[in-house]
Amino acid sequence: MGFVTSLLIRLGSTALAFWLATLVIPGISLETDAVGEGIVTLLLVSVIFGLVNAILQPIIKTLGCGLYVLTLGLIAIVVNGLLFLLTGVIAEQLDLPFEVDGFWPSAVLGALFVSVVTWLLGLVLDRD
Template sequence: MGFLKGLLIRLGSTAVAFWLATLIIPGIDLSAQTTGETVVTVIGIAIIFGLVNAVLQPIIKFVGCGLYLLTLGLIALVVNGLLLMLTSWIGERLDLPFHVDGFWPAVLGALFVSVVTWILGAILDRD
């Protein structure tokens, strides 16, 4: 039960972070018409982002470990921004009304989503 609870907390906090990012960061758009469509969209985007990160992040870190060392980890901001752009592209192919307009909104959005997810996870995951 602990694994499932942690997974649901992470999914929920990531979905809330994406929803907040669409409200705060210009260039990240959510064009859902109803509240239900908004909820389904942010949960879908959170799932896609989680899968993209789970599959590609370890490969990217392994291949680009020299860049991570050289930039003291700052390249992770660029990588997370590109992964958010990939998530947006996949979401558009699945007809989810979520779009990231460019590289800088993606980098800012990825940073924002990471921080908000971390904060919400720390608050909600209390045993």
């Protein structure tokens, strides 16, 4: 599979995971009635989430290495929740109809849910 195909599969699976999160996790919402607008919003939120993770996560892991060791990696759940919440804030600033209400139930559970669903979809869809 080529690089572009793999990238599109990851983008689509992340968008699908975000859509499922809006259905399952209370506090994560996609506030649009138009199907096309919803799909575009989910794709844009997936791109934002990917960029936030690609840019900030390595910096946070490097600077917070001691916390990762001290908490045996459990701080990663908090970090992923914060990055998920940041994705919601950026989407709101860009006037996208995607919203994450609060940190604990919404952002943390949303980050865990999206990670698990994306991982499972990657196992099924991203075959080389």
